[in-house]
Amino acid sequence: MTLITGPAFQGKLEYSKKHWPESIEKYFDGEDCDYALAKGADVINNYHHLIRRLLDKSIDPVAYTDELIRINPCCVVIMNDIGSGVIPIEKKDRIWREAVGRCGCLIAENAGRVIRVMCGIPTAIKGDLP
Numbered sequence: 001m002t003l004i005t006g007p008a009f010q011g012k013l014e015y016s017k018k019h020w021p022e023s024i025e026k027y028f029d030g031e032d033c034d035y036a037l038a039k040g041a042d043v044i045n046n047y048h049h050l051i052r053r054l055l056d057k058s059i060d061p062v063a064y065t066d067e068l069i070r071i072n073p074c075c076v077v078i079m080n081d082i083g084s085g086v087i088p089i090e091k092k093d094r095i096w097r098e099a100v101g102r103c104g105c106l107i108a109e110n111a112g113r114v115i116r117v118m119c120g121i122p123t124a125i126k127g128d129l130p
Contacts, residue, residue, distance in 0.1 A: 001111040002076045011120035012078045013045055019130045039068050047079035048100045065103040069110045077107050
């Protein structure tokens with residue numbers, strides 16, 4: 001598994017398309033993909049949005065992420081780092097932020113490679129760059 005993370009709009013998706021071009025047909029977007037089908041994706045973009053959708057449906061995102069790791073260990077997961085900055089006022093947003101952090105930690109722990117992309121520049125946090 002590979003985790004690509006970093007701030008919004010910093011080139012994470014473009015980086016993944018450059019290094020995993022054979023997977024373009026099996027890219028899923030967390031904003032609108034089917035939850036069950038996403039578990040078979042080669043790449044899941046906007047995983048942080050998928051987590052919000054899971055919470056809205058009262059599905060435990062940590063359990064979902066754990067299952068994704070077990071059944072699809074070769075998946076590339078792209079998610080924004082949303083844990084920096086001002087703590088949200090709304091409880092729902094704080095719960096989401098915490099869930100994104102927990103799921104990100106779980107993915108990173110189980111991933112062979114963790115990459116942070118900032119200003120289009122990848123940095124290997126764990127493992128080597130492809």
